[in-house]
Amino acid sequence: MKIRRRNRRRPIVSISAMSDIAFLLLIFILLISLINYRREIPIRYPEAETIETTQGDKNLEVWIDPTGGTFIQGVRYNLSGIEEIIVEGIQKNPSLRIHILADRETPYRYVHGVMEILRRLQHRVVSLVIRERKPE
Amino acid sequence: MRIQIRRRRGPEIGESGTLSDLAFLLIIFFIVIAVFNVNQGFLLGLPRPDSKRIVDRQDLLRVELTSGGTIRMDGKTITLQELTKNALAFRQSHPNMTFALRIDPDTPYQKVVDIVDLVRKLDIDNFSFTMRDVP
Numbered sequence: 001m002k003i004r005r006r007n008r009r010r011p012i013v014s015i016s017a018m019s020d021i022a023f024l025l026l027i028f029i030l031l032i033s034l035i036n037y038r039r040e041i042p043i044r045y046p047e048a049e050t051i052e053t054t055q056g057d058k059n060l061e062v063w064i065d066p067t068g069g070t071f072i073q074g075v076r077y078n079l080s081g082i083e084e085i086i087v088e089g090i091q092k093n094p095s096l097r098i099h100i101l102a103d104r105e106t107p108y109r110y111v112h113g114v115m116e117i118l119r120r121l122q123h124r125v126v127s128l129v130i131r132e133r134k135p136e
Numbered sequence: 137m138r139i140q141i142r143r144r145r146g147p148e149i150g151e152s153g154t155l156s157d158l159a160f161l162l163i164i165f166f167i168v169i170a171v172f173n174v175n176q177g178f179l180l181g182l183p184r185p186d187s188k189r190i191v192d193r194q195d196l197l198r199v200e201l202t203s204g205g206t207i208r209m210d211g212k213t214i215t216l217q218e219l220t221k222n223a224l225a226f227r228q229s230h231p232n233m234t235f236a237l238r239i240d241p242d243t244p245y246q247k248v249v250d251i252v253d254l255v256r257k258l259d260i261d262n263f264s265f266t267m268r269d270v271p
Contacts, residue, residue, distance in 0.1 A: 022159030029166045038173055046246040048253035051176045059175070099175050102245050108201075109241035111248070112267045119182050130177035130249055
């Protein structure tokens with residue numbers, strides 16, 4: 001009897017499924033970064049040596065430029081507008097972390113204005129966003 | 137002469153590997169971008185509007201920041217290094233010291249950050265800062 005030899009086929013790993021997963025992941029991360037999109041105001045950050053991570057689970061950033069203009073998500077508001085947004089944010093999420101991002105040359109009165117709002121609202125914690133000073 | 141016709145080979149599925157490489161590189165790029173958005177700085181506890189604390193006057197280290205950003209202590213202008221030395225000496229003689237900073241409304245923010253940084257470096261627990269009233 002003649003035994004028929006089977007030709008072994010070389011195993012093929014199809015990576016088309018992998019690229020599908022990669023693109024799904026890519027779309028997911030793109031959407032997440034769009035949701036977390038941060039509208040920055042051009043400021044020169046103040047610098048210090050003893051800094052810590054101040055990011056909370058939910059964050060609200062108040063930007064103050066050197067002339068004292070206050071911005072949230074790239075939109076300029078006066079102090080009462082800022083207060084309204086903060087109140088709304090705290091009502092939705094009481095543990096909302098408020099960050100103040102002010103230019104190093106901003107007169108302190110404008111930073112104080114935002115802090116006074118938080119103090120009036122009895123919001124106990126504020127984050128002053130600062131860059132790390134590199135040792136000379 | 138016989139012309140040989142070359143048959144074009146269709147794209148193989150296995151070649152889409154480069155596509156997945158590209159996708160993964162983009163994923164890493166976006167993850168790195170997301171990490172860059174983490175805020176760093178100082179976390180400060182704000183007092184209640186009506187809170188008052190009684191402090192012994194002798195334990196009070198009063199420091200003033202002028203509109204130009206100069207540091208004044210006991211009516212004298214001092215440098216940040218001198219303030220560090222003075223604060224350290226004061227803490228040795230007054231372990232319950234309170235660092236009271238009075239800031240001019242026009243002081244550049246960086247100067248305020250410098251003092252807060254110093255207080256944190258020296259590990260001073262009681263720190264209060266107020267803005268000088270504008271007449």
